[in-house]
Structures are given as C-alpha cells and as structure tokens.
Amino acid sequence: MDNTSTPGAVRPSSPTRERTRNAILLAGISVLVTDPAASMGAVAAHAGVARSTLHRYFPDRSALTREIDEYVEEQYEEAIAMADVYSGTGHEAFERVVEELQDRIEAFSWWMQIVHAEVDDFDSEPDRLLLEVISRGQADGTIDAQFPPTWIHTMLWTTLWTAHKQITLSGQRVQPIRDAVRTTLRKIITPQQITKSLQ
Secondary structure (H helix, E strand, O other): OOOOOOOOOOOOOOHHHHHHHHHHHHHHHHHHHHOOOOOHHHHHHHHOOOHHHHHHHOOOHHHHHHHHHHHHHHHHHHHHHHOOOOOOOHHHHHHHHHHHHHHOHHHHHHHHOOOOOOOOOOOOHHHHHHHHHHHHHHHHOOOOOOOOHHHHHHHHHHHHHHHHHHHHOOOOOHHHHHHHHHHHHHHHHOOHHHHHHHO
C-alpha cells in the first residue's frame, strides 16, 4: 500500500498508525452501515479512540467515507491476490476466493448496505480475475458450465450478502454461516456429473 492520500485524510507511515487507521475504517463501516446518519463521535467510540484521534486521520465525514471506499476496494484486491487464483483447478481457486472474501466480510458490508439497481459491469481487475477463475473451472470441468460466469459471480456476492445479514441482523454465529456459504456455493457451481458421483 502506498502513502498516497485521499484529500483531507492522512495515510499513516508506521504499522501502529496503520492499525489505528484500519480500526477506524472498520468502525466507520460498522457504524455507518447500521446508521448512515451516525456522528463522527459514534465512529470514534466504536473504534475505541478519542474523537481528536479520529480527526487526525479523517478531518471530516467526507474524508472518512472516501477512505472507506478505497479501503474496501483494496480489501477486494487483497482477497483475490491472497487466494492464489492461478493454482489448482478453477473450483479450488474459487473456493479459496470465497474463504478470503468471507475473512473480509465486515469490510464488504459497506457494499452490501444498498441493493443497487444497476447491473455490475465487472470491469475491475479483481472482478476480471474472478471471472477468469470461473471460466477456467468451466473449462476444466470442475465448475458447472451451464451458467454464465457473470451469473456465478453475482450469486457469490448474493450469498455473501445473505451471510452478512444473517450475522448482523439475526445474530447468527459466524462459523455456521461460513459453512453454509461454502455448502451453498458448492451446490450451485458443482457440475451435475460430479454431484451424482458424490451421492
């Protein structure tokens, strides 16, 4: 991560400050997803820092939300990178992506707060790599080829959205929900002939 700053925000240069910044960003996501009108003071309290500390990193609300946008994009890029998408079958790579995304679901709740009317254009680099993973799985026979890769991509995010709601709104425990996501997606993308052989 470089030290290029969003206007008005301060990018920290030490690991300790980076941890504080990330804690504030995650607190901002948690608070603002629940209550978009929440105050900066509420974000500071949730992060466990003084309001003056929050303002050193993010002088105003717009600086905080711009940095949250960038942070969530970075988390998506990091998830794809950590999944080692070029190794193994397409299905194996896809499952690693799912695990990495679930590790960061708290950050992705920023994207899940609104159901957008527009169709995803899949034009980001992480989206492109994920679609390549799905296409590779369809070519090697480990992912069902009857569905367009964009449909599977969208079903992945729909399933993650459902998991997020189950955890945050229904108070479900995290591990059973993670297991449910994994099982649901396997049932969706596993080719029929492989499913029959497992029965």
